[in-house]
Amino acid sequence: MRRVTVLLAALLLCTPSLVAHAQDAVTIGFDEAGFPGLHSQWPTEIVPGAQGGALRTDGFTTWWEQPLQLEGSRFVGASLWAALESYPSDREVPAREATPASFLNQADGKRGFDLYIDTYGRWGLRLATSRGMETLAAPARFPVYQWTKIGFSADPATGTIALFQDGKVVSTGRFKAGAAWLPAQAPLKLARSWRDAKMGEARVNLLNGAFDDLTVSQDVGRADALQARDAEPAASISQSLATPASRFAADPLRPRFHAIPPANWTNEPHGLVLVNGRYHLFYQRTPNGPFKTQMHWGHMSSPDLVNWTHQRDALFPTLQTDTVGFDMKGIWSGDVIVSGGQALAYYTSVNHGGVFNPGVSVAVSNDPKLQHWEKRGPILDTAQVRDFRDPYLWKEDGAWNMIIGAAYEGHGGLDYYRCEDGDGPTCWKHRDRFAATPFQAMDEPGSTIWEMPVFEALGDRRVLVANPIGGRISKYGLAATRAVYWVGEWAHGAFTPDASAPQPLDVIPGHLSPAVARRPDGVLVGIGIVDERRSPQAQIDAGWAHTFSLPREWFLTSGGHALGQRPIEGLKTLRADAVGAAQSSLVVRGERLLGDFGRQAELQARFVAGARAPYGVVIGASPDGQEQTQILYDPATREIVVDKSRSTLSMSGEGPEVLRGKLDTQAFGEPLAWRVFVDGSVVDVFLGNGAAFSFRIYPSRADASLIGLAAQDIVTVESATMWRLKAAKVDYDLD
Incomplete structure (x- = not known):
């Protein structure tokens, strides 16, 4: 049995408080059904951990806390194993206004200690002393999807402060002469900061991960043991970070055979691509709760579009300097292509102003499982349009083409680029015309921008799909948000639709923004989002929001003038009886x-x-x-x-x-x-x-x-x- 251990030179357990008083040690077992001090929307989730059982947290409701009194004149140290599925969320604010989360703290903002981490993976220690606040910043971003042992020690007697990771000191500091550290009159907290960042009533800066072997000590003799990484993790990350099946087992409204992310918020699927016989579906995601902020690219894969494997988030917001990142506000939708033996992700990158806001950025993967990506940076901005988002690519006549959902003055449309000489970031040249018919004539009346375009061949004809939004078009308005399409011809670098007015992709609104891929037999298959129609509070209570449609085969009907959809044959394998x-x-x-x-x-x-x-x-x-x-x-x-x-x-x-x-x-x-x-x-x-x-x-x-x-x-x-x-x-x- 693995345990959270609080070791103090003078300690007495006064349930439920921990108060410095006597020579004793207090333990709380992670493997126990009940976990005193745990706050969570779910029953206690214990998963395979670094050394045994570990506490799984959901990112928006789960944390542990206990009252704890410490002595400021003495040594203090702490360590724990942590495995994060993602960095904490935050409100979409500039980096200087970020509200960090916390691995572990006993702090109130002016006193105490805080092992913090922010939404960009910057982490370290803040320790209050009688001569001011001391901060030790780790030199590298905290690793996700792996077990990492971290901690700190602070000894006023020797004047030393150290931050350590996996058995090594990564940052050091010193007390000012004569200083003592200042404990807070606050509880010890795991996976929750002393200061909440909120969107509405939702806390957004909690941690989504697993935690094991927490130790807090005022025994200077344990300093080396706190720092040491004396064993390798026993459990795999897939075992530790899988969303426990028990979390949603009793939820009758959660889909069981639709593609759906493991928990929390999802939005449009995109970048559906077939690589080495396996389909990879990327999607908009907030991994830390059922609310929309700091968009990631989630990732799942399938051999048949019916059964799915959850994989690591492919892309998430990062900084290139202390305060600036070209995608620091979110990784929005895009497309994935395979060219030259590697996968390239073209995505909408959003920051907080300046150049390339928004922009189209590129990341590259040479990983056969498309788990690891290297960002190459932004390549296009909105120089030609008022706004844009969601690039879509296809190759034709040896050249790559890219359309991007765009906003023009008073209507939506597409921004169009062509790459004649390879796949490099400098090859894209703007084209003045994509469609022979003006976008204003093709648009749904009153929209302001098109999202999630798709352009594909069906036989000798072409289909363009887009999702006009904004203006008079809204989720519950008289003109409902929905996917629409045009069928037409592609010749001499221009699309000529059969008619200027679009046709609805679905008879009833509710499914939109499909991503498409071609099967080995050439059949085009689409998967879209089927969005929520219940209140935000109901989504928070459920712990998840939105799901994806069943995969649909696309084909032409009515003499090649209408887009038909039917369920794929593989869904028949789900039938419980022959x-x-x-x-x-x-x-x-x-x-x-x-x-x-x-x-x-x-x-x-x-x-x-x-x-x-x-x-x-x-x-x-x-x-x-x-x-x-x-x-x-x-x-x-x-x-x-x-x-x-x-x-x-x-x-x-x-x-x-x-x-x-x-x-x-x-x-x-x-x-x-x-x-x-x-x-x-x-x-x-x-x-x-x-x-x-x-x-x-x-x-x-x-x-x-x-x-x-x-x-x-x-x-x-x-x-x-x-x-x-x-x-x-x-x-x-x-x-």
Whole structure:
């Protein structure tokens, strides 16, 4: 059993306080089910550690503290093992205004000691003395994704102060003559600073990691033992930093077979790329909590787009000087290409003003697993447009092309560059025209900028996808944020769309910003975000926010003029039974529940043509109908209607209760064939020949898991088949 140990020359345990008084030692075991002094949203999370069990913290609710009194005239020292998944978050402020987190402190800002670390990995010791505050800064950024033993010692008798890491002294200082150190009248805290940085009610500067073998001592005879790294870590980083499965095991709303980050905040997926037979998906991430700040590039990979392995964050904000970094405010979306035997990540880098804010920056990886990246710096700025973000690249006729979502005066569009002579950072030349049709004519009325563009060939035609936002377009406004597309021709370096007005990628808003990759068979596959439709507080209470869509195959319909989407075949491997529960020749009027297939289910239904009134399916239904969601097609108006007015009894839902969208029956046909996936709170629907949409529901009742058919008049159902679906396999490869 590994223990947190507090060793004082004079110590008495007065539960729950630690008070200097007697010759004694106090231990608190990490392997115990209860952990006195622990603050956490979750039951105590004990993971394999450096020497045994370790305390896993989540980055926004977890810390440990105990009252502790120390004597300022005597030696003081501390050490601990720490493994960080990420640097602490912070408010997006300039470096000089950062609020550091803390590995360990007994401090109040004016007195005590603080083993601190900030959002850029700068760490060290602050020690209050009677002659002023002494600061020892470590010379190198703290390593993430590895077990590291750190600590300090301070001895007024000899006048020495030392900061150490993995058995070596990395920084030293001295007390001013006659000075003593000044203990604080504050508790000893692990993984929480003496000063919080907050966004709303959320603490953002806690630590996301694992901690083992904490020692605090006033026995000068233990100075060498505090410093020594006398053993190698017993556990792998993948074992120690995997999000414990128990954290979300009881959450019925968390998806089980959709791609989803291990915890906390995610945003758009991007940079989907196939390398050596494995798909790599990068995505926007705050690793320290379900709130958006200091964006990272998260990273997961898959052999089949169904089962996923979580990998190290690929990119995160850094500084190049003490105060300036070209991506210090966040690593926003971009794209990954493979060229010349290496992977190149082109991303939107954001700082706090000056040149290249925002900019397009480049990082390079020669790692077969794409785990390790070297930043090369910014290459483009917004010289040609008012604002831009989210580069997308493709190669054609031996040259690389890049489009970037852009803002012009009064409308959105694209900024276009071409690289004729290689992949180097100096090769990009601006082109004045990407589309033959003016962007203002192509734009959704009232938008201010386009995000997350995609441009790909489907057969001998081209598809452009973008996400207009801003202005009159908002998540819950009359003009909803959504992905749109154009189909057209590419010739002589210009795209000519069939029509200037865009078409919606999905029938109903809820899924947007897809990333795409081509399978070995040439089929284009997209994965987007299905964003939250519940309150920020509900997201914090859940411990995670947003998820990704099921992977969708893209193809052209309607004579090559419309983009169709269908689920990939590999999703059939999730079916728990080889043969589903099937019914046929059903006559439905009103609702006809088909059974309880759990929170992870698939329904396939085929309706008989000729219905004159709305028909469709009901999901997330309780036996008494108090909670349920209906998805209907109205033949009279050719609308899809998602009725969420009884979707949940919870008060945390947001957005419209009824969603409507026109179905292009000329492109996709009458929706007689339905395929519906339910996975906790996310629903993916595929209709007819290529219509698709995804949305969120949040049933509150434990029994709201029935699915069935619905019709406002008589409709005949040729067949209906239901399956329980298994959770996808999830692994970690962080070493």
